[in-house]
Amino acid sequence: MDILANFSQGLLVVLQPENLMYCFIGVFLGTFIGVLPGIGSMAAIAMILPITFYLDPTPALVMIAGVFYGAEYGGSTASILLNVPGTPAASITAIEGHQLAKKGRAGVALFSTATASFGGGIIGMVVIALLSPFLAKLALSFAPADYFAVILLGLIAASAVSNGGALKGIAMVITGLMLGTIGIDLTTGVTRFTMGVPELRDGIHIVIVAMGLFGVGEVIASIRATRSGTATQTVDYSDFYPSKKEWKSLFAPILRGGAIGSFIGALPGTGQTIAAALAYAVEKRVSPQRKDFGTGVVPGVAVPEAANNSATQTAFIPTLTLGVPGSPPMAIVIGALMIYGITPGPRLLTEQPDMFWGLVASFLVGNIMLLILNVPLIGIWVRLLNIPYKYMYPTIIVLICMGVYSLNNNVFDIWLTLVIGVVGYVMRLFRFEPAPLLLGFVLGPMMEEHLRRTMLLSRGDPMVFVTRPISATLLAITALIIVFALYSTARTHRRALAARLGSSRKEQPNEL
Amino acid sequence: MNYKAQFTGAVMAVAAAMTSTAVLAEPGAWSDEPVRIVVTFPPGGTSDLVARLLAQQLDTGFGQKAVVDNRPGAAGTVAADYVAQQPADGTTLILSNNAPFTISPTRFKSLPYDPIEDFTHVAYIGASAPGLFVQPSSGITTLEAYVAQVKETPMTYGSSGVGSISHILGEAVDAALSVESIHVPYQGSAPAIQDFRAGALDSFYDMVVQNSDMIEDGEAVALAIASPERNPQLPDVPTFREQGYDIVIENWVGLSAPAGLDPALRDKIHETVLAVFAKPEVQAKLTDLGITHVAMSSEDYEALVGELIGVWAPLIEAAGIKE
Numbered sequence: 001m002d003i004l005a006n007f008s009q010g011l012l013v014v015l016q017p018e019n020l021m022y023c024f025i026g027v028f029l030g031t032f033i034g035v036l037p038g039i040g041s042m043a044a045i046a047m048i049l050p051i052t053f054y055l056d057p058t059p060a061l062v063m064i065a066g067v068f069y070g071a072e073y074g075g076s077t078a079s080i081l082l083n084v085p086g087t088p089a090a091s092i093t094a095i096e097g098h099q100l101a102k103k104g105r106a107g108v109a110l111f112s113t114a115t116a117s118f119g120g121g122i123i124g125m126v127v128i129a130l131l132s133p134f135l136a137k138l139a140l141s142f143a144p145a146d147y148f149a150v151i152l153l154g155l156i157a158a159s160a161v162s163n164g165g166a167l168k169g170i171a172m173v174i175t176g177l178m179l180g181t182i183g184i185d186l187t188t189g190v191t192r193f194t195m196g197v198p199e200l201r202d203g204i205h206i207v208i209v210a211m212g213l214f215g216v217g218e219v220i221a222s223i224r225a226t227r228s229g230t231a232t233q234t235v236d237y238s239d240f241y242p243s244k245k246e247w248k249s250l251f252a253p254i255l256r257g258g259a260i261g262s263f264i265g266a267l268p269g270t271g272q273t274i275a276a277a278l279a280y281a282v283e284k285r286v287s288p289q290r291k292d293f294g295t296g297v298v299p300g301v302a303v304p305e306a307a308n309n310s311a312t313q314t315a316f317i318p319t320l321t322l323g324v325p326g327s328p329p330m331a332i333v334i335g336a337l338m339i340y341g342i343t344p345g346p347r348l349l350t351e352q353p354d355m356f357w358g359l360v361a362s363f364l365v366g367n368i369m370l371l372i373l374n375v376p377l378i379g380i381w382v383r384l385l386n387i388p389y390k391y392m393y394p395t396i397i398v399l400i401c402m403g404v405y406s407l408n409n410n411v412f413d414i415w416l417t418l419v420i421g422v423v424g425y426v427m428r429l430f431r432f433e434p435a436p437l438l439l440g441f442v443l444g445p446m447m448e449e450h451l452r453r454t455m456l457l458s459r460g461d462p463m464v465f466v467t468r469p470i471s472a473t474l475l476a477i478t479a480l481i482i483v484f485a486l487y488s489t490a491r492t493h494r495r496a497l498a499a500r501l502g503s504s505r506k507e508q509p510n511e512l
Numbered sequence: 513m514n515y516k517a518q519f520t521g522a523v524m525a526v527a528a529a530m531t532s533t534a535v536l537a538e539p540g541a542w543s544d545e546p547v548r549i550v551v552t553f554p555p556g557g558t559s560d561l562v563a564r565l566l567a568q569q570l571d572t573g574f575g576q577k578a579v580v581d582n583r584p585g586a587a588g589t590v591a592a593d594y595v596a597q598q599p600a601d602g603t604t605l606i607l608s609n610n611a612p613f614t615i616s617p618t619r620f621k622s623l624p625y626d627p628i629e630d631f632t633h634v635a636y637i638g639a640s641a642p643g644l645f646v647q648p649s650s651g652i653t654t655l656e657a658y659v660a661q662v663k664e665t666p667m668t669y670g671s672s673g674v675g676s677i678s679h680i681l682g683e684a685v686d687a688a689l690s691v692e693s694i695h696v697p698y699q700g701s702a703p704a705i706q707d708f709r710a711g712a713l714d715s716f717y718d719m720v721v722q723n724s725d726m727i728e729d730g731e732a733v734a735l736a737i738a739s740p741e742r743n744p745q746l747p748d749v750p751t752f753r754e755q756g757y758d759i760v761i762e763n764w765v766g767l768s769a770p771a772g773l774d775p776a777l778r779d780k781i782h783e784t785v786l787a788v789f790a791k792p793e794v795q796a797k798l799t800d801l802g803i804t805h806v807a808m809s810s811e812d813y814e815a816l817v818g819e820l821i822g823v824w825a826p827l828i829e830a831a832g833i834k835e
Contacts, residue, residue, distance in 0.1 A: 141711075201585070
C-alpha cells in the first residue's frame with residue numbers, strides 16, 4: 001500500500017519533537033481563539049505569522065493547519081455555553097447545542113462535539129490521503145484554461161451559497177475582485193489604481209485584507225456586543241458522558257457529517273460554514289430523531305461539528321494540489337508557503353513528500369491532542385470565557401498589528417489594516433459577509449492571470465475553454481450552479497410573495 | 513567641579529579606547545553594532561540566502577554581528593529608498609541587484625533615489641545567468657533551428673514576470689535574432705516551468721544552473737546561456753555569444769551602502785566581504801545557488817552599476833515595460 005507507506009513516513013515526520021511541539025502550539029492557540037466569541041481562526045493566524053517566518057516550512061504548515069481545525073473545536077464551546085458562536089461555522093452547532101445547555105446537559109453537548117469533531121477530522125484526513133495523489137496526477141496536465149475554469153467555479157459557488165444571500169454574496173465577490181486589481185498588472189507591468197501611493201504598487205497583501213476584515217472587524221463587533229458576565233452555564237461533570245443510547249445515535253451522524261463536510265470542503269470557494277449548514281439540513285431530514293430537532297438533540301450537535309472539521313481538512317486538497325485556495329484561510333496557507341519559495345501545485349506531492357504527508361499525519365496527531373484538550377480539560381476553556389474582554393481584545397489587536405507589520409516591516413500596512421477593519425465592521429452592520437470579499441480578492445487576480453495567459457497561449461482564440469475537456473466540464477458545472485441559484489432565488493421570492501398575498505387574503509374578511 | 517569634569521573626561525577616553533580596541537581586536541569587524549543587511553526580496557529566495565550566508569560568515573569568521581532585514585516590494589525600490597536614507601556608518605547595507613539599481617531607473621518615471629549618487633557601491637559578489645529552454649518534443653537542439661522555427665510560426669515563451677530578467681532576455685533574444693515570439697508572464701519561474709511541463713508553453717527563459725536537473729532528465733533542452741562564458745557546471749550548454757549573438761544578461765548580487773561612506777570604512781568592508789567569499793566552502797555554497805563568484809574592486813563595481821543602467825535601458829524600452 002503506497003498510501004499507507006507514505007502516511008507512516010509522514011507520521012515519522014510529525015512525531016519529531018519539534019514538529020510535535022508546533023502542532024501542539026497550533027491546536028492550542030486555535031482552541032483558545034476559537035473559544036473566544038466572535039474571533040475566528042484568521043486572527044489567530046495573524047498572531048502566529050511572525051513566528052512562522054523563522055520556522056521550516058513543515059512545522060510552519062503543521063502549526064497553521066492546527067490553528068484552523070483547533071479553532072473549530074474551540075468554536076463550539078462558546079456557541080454551546082453562551083449561544084455566541086466562537087467561529088462562524090459553530091453557529092450551526094449553537095442551534096442544538098445551546099438548547100442542550102439550557103436543559104443542563106452542556107457537558108453532554110461539549111463531549112459530543114469533541115467526539116464528532118474528532119470523527120470528522122479523521123474522515124477528512126482519510127479523504128485527503130486517498131484523493132490528493134489522484135488529483136495531483138490529474139492536475140499535472142492542467143493548462144491555464146483549466147485553472148481559470150476551477151477558479152470561476154469556486155467564485156460562483158462562493159457567491160451563490162453565501163450566508164447573507166446570493167445578491168450580497170456577488171456584491172462582495174465583485175468588491176474583492178476590484179480590490180485585487182490594485183497594484184502592478186502581471187501581464188503588462190502597468191500599475192493600476194495605486195493613486196500614486198508607492199506602498200500599493202505590489203497590491204494589498206492578503207494578510208492585511210484578512211486581518212482587517214476578520215481580525216480587526218471581529219474585535220470591533222465583539223466589543224460593541226459586550227457580554228461581560230460571560231459564561232453563566234456551568235459544566236456538570238457528573239453528566240458529561242452521553243448515555244448509551246446517545247452514544248449509538250452519534251455514530252451515523254458523524255459519518256454523514258464527515259462525508260458531506262469532506263465533499264464540500266474539497267470544492268474551491270465553499271467553506272466550513274456551508275458544510276456545517278448543509279450537513280445539519282440533511283440530518284434534519286434523515287435522522288430518526290428528526291422530529292426533536294431544534295429542541296436540543298445529540299445528533300444535531302454532532303453533525304455540523306463533524307462536517308466543519310472534515311471540511312477544514314479537505315480544504316487543503318485544492319490548496320496543495322492545484323494551488324487554488326478553497327477558502328480565505330487557505331489563501332494564507334499559500335502565502336505562507338510562497339515565503340519559503342514553495343509553490344503549491346501538482347508537483348508539491350512529489351517534490352515535498354515529507355511536508356505533504358507530514359501535514360496529513362499531523363491531522364491525526366493534532367486531532368488526538370484536541371480530543372485531550374477538549375474533553376478532560378474542557379474546564380479550562382470554560383473558565384477562559386470569564387477573562388474580561390477589556391484585556392483580551394486590546395491584546396489581540398496588538399498581536400494583529402505585530403503580525404501585519406512583520407510582513408514588510410512597514411507601518412503603512414498597519415494603518416491600512418485598521419482602515420479595512422473599520423470598513424469591514426461597517427459592512428458587517430449591513431450584513432455583508434466578509435468571506436466572499438476575501439475570496440474574490442484572492443481568486444480574482446489568479447483568475448485574471450489565468451484568463452489572460454490562456455488567451456496569450458491560444459493566440460486570442462476563446463474556444464480553448466470549451467474544447468479542453470477539463471475546462472469544459474468545470475464550466476458546465478458552473479453553469480448548472482448559476483441556473484440552480486437563479487431557480488432557488490426565484491422560488492423563494494415566489495413563496496414569499498405567495499405568503500404575503502395569502503396572509504393579506506386571510507386578513508381581508510376581517511376588514512370587511 | 514574641575515576635577516569632576518576631568519574625571520568624566522578620563523572615563524570617557526578610557527571607554528572610547530576600550531571600544532576601539534574591541535573593534536580592532538576582531539579580525540574583520542568594522543562596527544561594534546550589529547550590521548543590517550537589507551534584502552529587496554522576501555525570505556527564502558536566492559538573494560535572501562546569499563545575505564544569510566554572508567551574515568552568518570561575518571559573525572562566525574570575522575566577529576562582525578550581522579542580521580538580515582527583508583524589505584520586499586515595488587521591484588526592490590522600497591528597500592533601496594530606505595537604505596539611501598540611512599546613516600552612512602557601515603551599519604546599514606543593501607544586498608544590491610539589478611531590479612532597484614539598473615532596471616528601475618529606466619523602468620519607472622521617477623525614483624525616490626539615484627542609483628549612483630545616493631549609494632556607495634562596496635563589493636560585487638557574483639552572478640548567475642539565464643538561458644533559453646525549449647521542449648524536447650520540438651526536436652530543436654540549436655539556436656539556428658530555433659530561429660528557423662520561430663520565423664515560421666511564433667512560439668510562446670514563459671518568463672518569471674513582466675520586467676523580470678527572463679522577460680528582458682526574451683526581448684533581447686527576439687531583437688538580436690530578429691524574430692517575434694509571444695511573451696507569457698508568470699509570477700516566478702516555478703509556475704512557468706509547471707506550464708512548460710504540462711505542455712502549455714513552447715519555451716521558457718530561466719536561470720540555467722537551477723534547472724540542470726531538467727536538462728539531465730531530458731525534460732527540457734537548453735539552447736543557450738546568457739553568460740560571457742560557458743558555466744563550468746554545465747559545459748555542454750553553449751553561450752549566445754559563441755553562437756554569434758552578443759547577448760550577455762546576468763543576475764548579479766553585490767553589497768552597497770548609503771552615499772558618503774568613509775573610503776577607509778568602504779575598503780574595510782570590501783576587504784572583509786572578499787575574504788568571506790574567498791573561502792572555498794562559501795564559494796561552494798554560492799555555486800549551489802547557481803552564482804559564480806567574481807572578485808572586483810569597489811571602483812570597478814561602482815562603474816559596472818553605472819554602465820549596466822545604460823546596457824539595460826534599450827532592452828527595457830524594447831520590452832515595453834516603461835512606466
